[in-house]
Amino acid sequence: MSGRFKPAVKTYTRPVTGTWWKENPFFLVYMAREATALFVFIYALVLLSGVISLALGQSTYEAWQALLTTKTSLVFHLVLLGLLAYHTYTWFKVMPKTTPQIDVAPQTIVKTGVLFTAGLSVVIVAVLFGVTR
Amino acid sequence: MKRANDPIFWSMFGAGGMLSALLGPVLIFITGIAVPFGFILPKSTLSYAHALAFAQNPIGKLFLFVVILLFLFHSMHRLLHSLHDFAIHSPKEKPIFYGLAGYGTLLGLISLLSIGF
Amino acid sequence: MTAETETRTIEIDVLRYDPDSGAPPRYQTYKVPFQHDTSVLVGLQYIKDHLDGTLTFRWSCRMAICGSCGTMINGIPQLSCHTFLRDYWPKKLRIDPLEHFPIIKDLAIDQTDFLNKLDSVKPYLIPKQDKPLSEGAYLQTPKQMEQYYNYSQCINCLLCYAACPQYGLTPTFTGPAALALLHRYNADSRDVGWSARSDVLNSEDGVWRCTLVGYCSEVCPKNVDPAHAINQNKVNSTLDYFGVLKLLSTVGFGK
DSSP states (O other): OOOOSSSSOBBBBOOOOOOGGGHHHHHHHHHHHHHHHHHHHHHHHHHHHHHHHHHOOOHHHHHHHHHHHHHHHHHHHHHHHHHHHHHHHHHHHHHHGGSOOSSOHHHHHHHHHHHHHHHHHHHHHHHHHHHHH | OBBBOOOHHHHHHHHHHHHHHHHHHHHHHIIIIIITTSSSSGGGGGOOOHHHHHHHHHHHHHHHHHHHHHHHHHHHHHHHHHHHHOOOOOHHHHHHHHHHHHHHHHHHHHHHHOOOO | OTTOOOOOOEEEEEEOOOOOOOOOOEEEEEEEOOOOBBBHHHHHHHHIIOOOTTTOOOOOSSSSSOOOEEEEEEEEEGGGGSBBGGGGTTOOOOEEOTTOOOOEEEEOOOOOOHHHHHHTTTOOOOOSOOOOOGGGGOOOOOHHHHHHHGGGOOOOHHHHHHHHHHHHHOOTTTOHHHHHHHHHHTTTTTOOOOOHHHHHHBBBBTTOOOOOOOOHHHHTTTTOOOOHHHEEEEEEEEHHHTTHHHHHHHHTOOO
């Protein structure tokens, strides 16, 4: 940045490469958090493919459904479930940094968020259970 | 100093992050585990007739559209910044990443509209 | 347990750079005797006084308030006066100049970039109107002070810049300390400088370069939370972008 202070004439600048995150565990955790986006993207594609096949008609939709009943799909979705749950945790973990200056402990925000998600999930499945009986 | 247009994309990133944090796990459980294998919920929950009725319902349609839109823009925004974390910068990065999210959303929108009301 | 007066010896690798030769930096190893209460800074002073007078490093207060002696100690940005050799012995210790800054000589880095950024955020109170001394002080409640107090503790030691990968990757980023200080004044009830500082805050090199790695807040020796300052201002910048901030102020919210 230019300004009224002028830089030293002769200096040595160390290069920054794309591997900076490998050396510090704190950065590895950050990269893991960011990587959850890949799995949100993948699930968006699963859902999108379902909607597209639904629009294409009954036989296409049922072919899409058949894919979901394979063992591979089950393992895939179990892994995806775990990774999205990790996304939920990391999302609430950084939330205290985005709120205004308030008198609530960061840990309370994280706990509330995770517990609320768990509760909401149970309620949604319970309601679906009720209406499909 | 040039004002950033980040507020537009960051809003969708934030909304999508929140929505996927709240609903991502349970949606995956329902559509990928419970229903296909008849575990807790019957397989018929997402039968063609039921899925069609859900997608034709205005609220169901809006829900599917919003989930696809926000999940895509959330993930593309974050992956774009991951690109920077790997020290990769390109003048075409924004059109490519947000374009991809927009294209997916458009496909979803067209499908949902063609399903009808 | 080791007696507090026992003298042990530790090996310290220090990155050396000589601007006169211009040769790339290299590590030089020194054997330094130390006791229980020897800080890394005192270890460096031992080297300069007894082993190698050509070693250059900055220091002043020796008690974690001047912010001069920041270095990378085993790759982690720390104040060398606030870090003790006993915690690294019997292993070796590696000392580098603060990451992401150009090296002037050995451990002394060029802070010019930060000084200009600090300048750009107008780090001083911009009151609604100047009032004469006779009218007394600008009053503030403890609650109002709480809004900015944490951010006013910054000692400009630059550990947060050395901790910030986004600053390393994109050096035009305004960075943690300068943005935390920008918020320190914006959050002050006596200040009306939002619009004077919003150009910097709203720009791509303002809050939007941050990806909330959060390491800046981890390494701060004064427990300032720059990550919080920056990320609550992503919300503010967004509200400003969509005109909500203006709307809120016309109906009496905010300042």
